[in-house]
Amino acid sequence: MKLVIGMSGASGAVIGVRLLENLKEHDVYLILTHNAEKVINYETNYDLDYVKNLASMWYSNDKMDVDIASGTFKFDAMIIAPCSTSTLSKIACGIGDNLITRVAAIALKEGRKLILVPRETPLSTIVLKRMYELSKVGAVIIPPVPAFYQKPNTIEDIVNYVVGKILDQLGIEHTLYIPYKP
Template sequence: MKVVVGITGASGVVYSKKLIEELYKKVDLNIIISEAAKDIIKEELNIDYNYFKKFGSLYDNKDFFSPLASGSNKFDAYIVIPCSMKTLSAIANGYSSSLIVRVADIALKERRKLILVPREMPFNSIHLENMLKLSNLGAIIMPPCPAFYHKPKDIEDIINFVVGRILDLLGIKNNLYRRWRC
């Protein structure tokens, strides 16, 4: 399975980090990091974005000569995590001004799995309209809303729940969280 992960400049890069660390063990992984995300990674995780190079192919968000920029390049799924409202809007309106958005456009036009993890709240009507538009086009909209039935003991348990649910959507077995009544 070939998976692409896009990281945008929204708070919540801890979710991307955990997802990438889990995916790299199981799939052919490609990663795109926006310029704003590089700053957020430094601020929230206290690491340099180059940390992600060891997990897969890392592409510059401005690189339209990347193999990912073409629909002829096969990938199975694309996850934008976290997905800023700017990026969500660009995807919803076909404004492919970056590689992150171009790959989402490809996922939509080629009917490949597209999972968007918007990290903003509260949502305004424009956000909701864009999410509805994308959902109607086949994208999966998955705000990182944790559950509490598994009785999380720390932040890691909450992160694992969200990442585990994403892996479930990809059909990748995991034991990151305890499922309901299991």
């Protein structure tokens, strides 16, 4: 698959990294916001170059004169993980003032799959409304919440579950979580 992965400045950078690690067989175009880079450094031990090298190509968010900023660049899906409420709200309002929001706007206008993994709590009425609007126009919202019935032992278990749910949406087979069996 040809995929655009956006990482913005919400908590949960490890989700984006683990997603990239599970997409190595695919053609991946990575966009990192400035705040995503800060959060990766703050929350994880990953070197930024390691994260960037997981993708076929990476872009900084202020680059607009690039191939993926055009609707003529065909891709199968865009996933923003983690997605800040700021980036989510901009996308819902049709603002495309940086590369992530521009490519998300393209996904929506071209009818391509858009998956958002917003992390925030509690959620304000404003953000809930923006999520509702995005869901109405076809975006898939996957909040990174644990499945307690999976009885996670580690943060890694929780991250793998969330990444597995993203891969499910893409139709990519995985063994990141064990399906529920009563």
